[in-house]
Structure formats: C-alpha cells, structure tokens
Amino acid sequence: MKVLVCISNVPDTTTKITFNDDNKSLNINGVQFIINPYDEIALTRALELTEAQGGTVTVLHVGDSSTEPTLRKALAIGAHDAVRIDALPRDAFFVAMQISAYAKEQNYDLILTGRESIDYNGAQVSSMLAELLDLPSVNIVKSLQIEGGQASLEREIEGGKEVISCPLPLVASATEGMAEPRIPNMRGIMSARTKPLTVVPAVEVPVYQHIERLEKPAPRSSVKLVDATETVKLVGLLHQEAKVI
Amino acid sequence: MSVLFYAENNGGKFKKSTFELASYAAAVAAQHQTDAVAISIGDVSESELSRLGQYGAGRVLQVNNEQLKSFVNQAYASVIAQAASHTNATVVVLSASFTGKALAPRIAAKLNAGYVDGAIDLPVFNGASITVRKGAFSGKAFADVTLSSANKVISLIPNSYKLEEKPTTVSIESFQPEVRPGDFRAMVKEIVKASDKVSLPEAEIVVSGGRGLKGPENWGMVEELADLLGAATACSKPVSDAHWRPHSEHVGQTGIAVSPNLYIAIGISGAIQHLAGVSSSKTIVVINKDPEAPFFKAADYGIVGDAFDVIPQLISAIREFKSAHA
Numbered sequence: 019m020k021v022l023v024c025i026s027n028v029p030d031t032t033t034k035i036t037f038n039d040d041n042k043s044l045n046i047n048g049v050q051f052i053i054n055p056y057d058e059i060a061l062t063r064a065l066e067l068t069e070a071q072g073g074t075v076t077v078l079h080v081g082d083s084s085t086e087p088t089l090r091k092a093l094a095i096g097a098h099d100a101v102r103i104d105a106l107p108r109d110a111f112f113v114a115m116q117i118s119a120y121a122k123e124q125n126y127d128l129i130l131t132g133r134e135s136i137d138y139n140g141a142q143v144s145s146m147l148a149e150l151l152d153l154p155s156v157n158i159v160k161s162l163q164i165e166g167g168q169a170s171l172e173r174e175i176e177g178g179k180e181v182i183s184c185p186l187p188l189v190a191s192a193t194e195g196m197a198e199p200r201i202p203n204m205r206g207i208m209s210a211r212t213k214p215l216t217v218v219p220a221v222e223v224p225v226y227q228h229i230e231r232l233e234k235p236a237p238r239s240s241v242k243l244v245d246a247t248e249t250v251k252l253v254g255l256l257h258q259e260a261k262v263i
Numbered sequence: 264m265s266v267l268f269y270a271e272n273n274g275g276k277f278k279k280s281t282f283e284l285a286s287y288a289a290a291v292a293a294q295h296q297t298d299a300v301a302i303s304i305g306d307v308s309e310s311e312l313s314r315l316g317q318y319g320a321g322r323v324l325q326v327n328n329e330q331l332k333s334f335v336n337q338a339y340a341s342v343i344a345q346a347a348s349h350t351n352a353t354v355v356v357l358s359a360s361f362t363g364k365a366l367a368p369r370i371a372a373k374l375n376a377g378y379v380d381g382a383i384d385l386p387v388f389n390g391a392s393i394t395v396r397k398g399a400f401s402g403k404a405f406a407d408v409t410l411s412s413a414n415k416v417i418s419l420i421p422n423s424y425k426l427e428e429k430p431t432t433v434s435i436e437s438f439q440p441e442v443r444p445g446d447f448r449a450m451v452k453e454i455v456k457a458s459d460k461v462s463l464p465e466a467e468i469v470v471s472g473g474r475g476l477k478g479p480e481n482w483g484m485v486e487e488l489a490d491l492l493g494a495a496t497a498c499s500k501p502v503s504d505a506h507w508r509p510h511s512e513h514v515g516q517t518g519i520a521v522s523p524n525l526y527i528a529i530g531i532s533g534a535i536q537h538l539a540g541v542s543s544s545k546t547i548v549v550i551n552k553d554p555e556a557p558f559f560k561a562a563d564y565g566i567v568g569d570a571f572d573v574i575p576q577l578i579s580a581i582r583e584f585k586s587a588h589a
C-alpha cells in the first residue's frame with residue numbers, strides 16, 4: 019500500500035501570537051514550528067497500517083526550505099521518504115493544486131491529511147485535493163481500518179458518528195482518536211538524516227485569497243467575581259446584565 | 264446573479280443554523296441587490312421548505328433523489344455546484360457544520376472559487392472582491408480575508424449570525440441534477456447518535472466540566488444544570504481521554520470549537536488549548552476552587568469555590584429563577 023501524508027508546518031500550540039507591522043502576517047520571530055498535531059495523528063495511523071500490511075509512507079509539505087526540520091521530524095517518526103514542493107503556501111487552493119499536480123503521477127492508495135491546520139483553521143486542503151484528483155473523501159475521521167482494498171471509516175458528526183465504507187484510493191482527514199501520535203526515538207532520529215527528501219518545483223497556480231488584516235480579539239473586561247454563596251446573584255447578572263438566560 | 268445557500272436538514276427538519284444561514288444569505292443578497300436561493304437535498308416537506316421564506320429565501324430548489332438519501336460529499340458537492348450554475352450564483356454559502364465544512368472546499372474547487380471558511384460576519388464588498396472576517400490561530404486572532412475570484416464560497420459559523428425574520432414569498436421548484444455513479448464510492452453504512460440532546464456546535468448555552476469534577480460519576484449535576492438551561496454538555500480533553508465523557512464532547516484546539524452565548528466552565532483550569540476552542544463564546548462563567556486558575560482571566564463572571572457546593576446551589580437558584588419567570 020502506497021500512502022501519502024500531507025504535513026502542514028504550524029506554530030506550536032502555546033505560541034503567543036504577534037503580527038508584523040503591516041498586520042497582514044504572523045511575526046515568526048522566536049516562534050517554534052511543529053508538525054500540525056492532526057497530521058501527526060494521520061502519520062501515525064499510516065505507519066500502523068503499512069507496518070501491518072506492508073507498504074510505504076511518504077510525507078509531503080508545500081513550503082520553503084526553512085520548513086525542512088518539520089519534514090525531518092516526520093521522517094524520524096517513521097515515514098519512509100519526504101517530498102517538499104518548493105513554494106510558500108499562498109492559500110489552501112494553491113496548496114491543494116500543488117499536491118494534486120504531484121500526486122496525480124504517483125498512484126497513491128491512500129492520502130491522509132489533518133482535519134485542519136491549527137494556524138488558519140481552514141479545513142480546506144483535504145476536500146479540495148480530493149476534488150482535484152476526482153477521489154472520494156471523508157472528513158474528520160476518528161477511526162480508519164483497511165482490509166482488502168476497502169476502507170472502513172468513522173466520521174464525526176453533530177452529536178454522533180457516521181460509519182462509512184469506501185474503496186481505495188481515497189482521501190481522509192484525521193482527527194483525535196484515529197491514532198495516538200508517536201514520539202520519535204533515537205534510532206528514528208538518526209535514520210531520518212539519511213532518508214530521501216526530494217525537492218520538487220511548484221506549478222503555476224492563481225491565488226484567490228489574501229489576508230487583508232490580522233487582529234487580536236478585544237480583551238474581555240476583567241472578571242466579575244461573585245461569592246460562592248451568592249449563586250442567586252450570578253443568575254440575576256446572567257439574566258439582566260449579560261442577557262443570556 | 265444570485266446568492267445560493269445550502270439548506271442542510273436533519274431527518275427532514277431544518278436546523279437552527281440553516282435559518283441563520285438563510286438570514287445571512289438574504290443579507291448578502293440584499294447587499295448585491297439580488298435574491299437568496301436555497302438548495303435542499305433529501306426528503307423535506309413543502310411546509311418545512313417554505314419556512315425558509317420566513318428568513319428571506321425567495322426561491323427553493325428541491326432535490327429529491329433516491330440516490331442522495333444519505334450524505335456523500337462528492338455527490339452533494341456536485342449537486343450544489345450544478346445548482347450554482349443553474350441559478351447564476353456568484354456567491355455560495357454553507358453552514359460551517361461538519362457537513363458544510365466537508366462540502367464547501369469541493370464546491371470551491373469545482374467552481375474555481377475562492378473560499379472563506381468559518382465566517383463570523385457579513386462580507387464587505389469592494390468592487391468585484393469581498394472581504395470576510397473569520398477566526399484564526401485557534402481563537403487567538405481574527406483574519407479579514409479578501410476573495411478576488413469571480414465566484415466565491417463562504418461557510419458561516421453556527422450561532423454567529425442572528426436570525427432575522429424577513430417574510431418572503433417562496434417559490435419551490437424541483438431540481439434534477441446529473442449524478443455520476445463515480446460520486447458514490449464513499450457510502451454511509453450506519454449513523455450512530457451519541458445522544459438526542461442539544462447539538463454541541465449549535466448550542467446557545469454550553470455547560471462544560473473538567474478534571475476538577477474528579478470522575479464520571481459526578482456528571483449528574485452537570486447534566487442536571489445543562490437540562491435546566493436547555494444547554495449542551497461539553498468537557499476538557501483529559502476528561503474525554505480518560506473516557507469519563509465521549510470524545511464528541513471534547514472542546515478546544517483539538518476538539519470542537521464552540522461559540523455559544525453562554526459557556527459555563529466547571530473545574531477547568533483554562534489551559535491555552537482549551538481556551539482556543541471556547542474563547543469566542545459571548546459570555547463565559549468560570550467556577551473553580553483555585554482563585555489563581557488562568558480561566559478567570561478569560562471569564563466574564565466567576566465563582567471561586569468548590570464545584571460540589573456551588574453547582575447544587577446554582578441549580579436551585581436557576582430553578583427559582585425559572586419558576587419566577589415562567
């Protein structure tokens with residue numbers, strides 16, 4: 019089985035967000051970048067499946083050379099090889115077009131992404147990629163089993179789940195529950211240095227989305243504390259002041 | 264030209280978020296001096312369809328096709344994209360529900376359209392482009408995103424746009440899209456409902472519990488409080504990791520993002536990853552025995568106290584309030 023896992027490179031979850039002077043982009047000074055947490059889940063599941071059934075796992079990222087440590091980390095976790103498409107990701111459509119141009123030639127049986135990147139939270143690339151490759155896709159998948167070329171998936175829905183069956187090839191976006199992310203061990207880290215990392219040139223794609231402005235939410239006014247014995251007062255405030263009950 | 268919206272139904276009934284979306288589509292259409300058109304897929308009665316007119320939809324395309332009984336995103340996306348061409352829609356809006364978020368990127372790719380996911384406000388028009396506000400960095404920022412493509416797709420966060428009554432006469436038309444067998448490779452085998460309670464992403468009030476509640480046996484009072492308020496229940500990540508509560512209740516950066524009118528956090532410390540999923544709630548109440556808990560800094564109202572004392576008192580205070588206001 020040939021599996022592709024798409025990796026996005028995002029600021030660490032605890033990063034304090036600041037912007038550049040034009041307020042159009044993130045100030046990356048001192049920001050630690052990591053593999054998008056959902057992509058780590060997808061990668062781990064891909065490794066579990068290929069370990070059990072045979073096959074290879076390729077990780078792919080659209081980004082400039084500064085993102086290579088993230089790909090090396092994916093190799094250290096266990097991916098067999100890595101591909102970097104050499105372009106700054108402009109928007110989700112741009113990224114999906116780059117990945118589809120590359121993946122078209124490769125005949126993957128399974129393409130996994132994360133449910134969303136934790137930076138712009140788009141949840142866009144996965145379904146766009148599936149559409150561009152004319153493949154079925156299932157989003158927000160918390161369980162993925164494969165047997166005899168047929169995938170069985172559980173997709174999260176409001177207040178429950180859907181059980182879906184789909185022949186390979188397909189695109190799925192991973193969420194919590196699909197696997198417990200693995201931490202690279204020493205051997206993995208050593209071998210990552212010598213695993214192949216191929217750099218592929220980008221294709222020409224129009225850009226439809228521009229970030230006009232980034233802004234922090236207005237801080238909440240400081241908390242109004244109510245004494246533990248005065249729950250009646252709290253209910254009154256929620257009714258009269260906040261008007262939420 | 265028109266504004267097309269996907270009127271998602273749940274067992275033949277429209278959800279509140281669908282009517283919010285109708286209001287939103289009608290407002291976008293009014294900005295454009297055009298009409299809001301709905302597309303509905305599945306078995307929905309005429310009287311239910313005509314309710315969309317109450318919120319400003321002038322026209323409803325109804326697709327009732329045996330093959331489209333259960334959700335397949337590839338097939339549904341194709342139907343909605345065909346409806347967009349049929350109605351000359353340049354803007355297509357969907358709810359940012361699990362289903363809407365699966366469909367919208369496919370529709371955007373089909374229509375060669377730019378897409379803004381998770382809008383929280385109306386677009387601002389500037390010539391042929393629009394600028395839409397959305398959340399970014401998991402609740403830590405807003406981004407104003409401009410789309411310059413000819414066609415545009417937007418998904419709207421549930422509970423972020425007010426229902427606006429705008430009674431309109433609706434015409435209901437049957438719409439027969441083309442369906443390709445190849446679009447039905449992913450088949451739904453089974454739908455498992457965790458509960459029939461209020462759906463978490465749509466809830467106006469959410470009562471949420473953390474590790475401070477000590478164990479699953481103590482959730483009775485959380486549920487009682489939620490039932491009283493007509494609220495959905497939620498929890499922090501360690502709580503669902505420990506299987507005290509189902510994963511579908513886990514809110515935060517790696518769980519569900521919610522933006523209810525009222526979020527009540529009980530025994531939750533307020534870690535940054537938790538706040539990422541709840542900080543856009545309009546009003547936040549925190550109940551925690553530790554006055555130094557970081558959550559108080561993100562709260563509007565707080566009670567420093569032991570949940571096991573405070574919650575039963577709060578339940579009786581709300582009972583009293585409800586009987587006084589009945």
Ligand SMILES: Cc1cc2nc3c(=O)[nH]c(=O)nc-3n(C[C@H](O)[C@H](O)[C@H](O)COP(=O)(O)OP(=O)(O)OC[C@H]3O[C@@H](n4cnc5c(N)ncnc54)[C@H](O)[C@@H]3O)c2cc1C
Pocket residue numbers: 031055472473474475476498499500501502513514515516517518529530531532533534535536537540550551552553556568569570571
């Ligand atoms: C990559 C990553 C992603 C994450 N994603 C999420 C996420 O999506 N959602 C999420 O929630 N977490 C997430 N976390 C975990 C997060 O960092 C915190 O560990 C978690 O939110 C803490 O849960 P908690 O507040 O329930 O527990 P704790 O931090 O243990 O806090 C318990 C709180 O209860 C209070 N308490 C104790 N007893 C009582 C009592 N009797 N009455 C009242 N108060 C009491 C304590 O004072 C304390 O503040 C993530 C972490 C990482 C690293």
Ligand SMILES: Nc1ncnc2c1ncn2[C@@H]1O[C@H](COP(=O)(O)O)[C@@H](O)[C@H]1O
Pocket residue numbers: 023024025026027054056057078079080081107110113130131132133134135136138139140141142143144
């Ligand atoms: N620059 C990128 N390179 C490769 N994959 C990406 C990139 N950006 C996003 N993805 C994938 O698409 C998923 C969803 O991202 P997004 O649509 O940006 O929320 C991520 O979890 C990744 O799997």
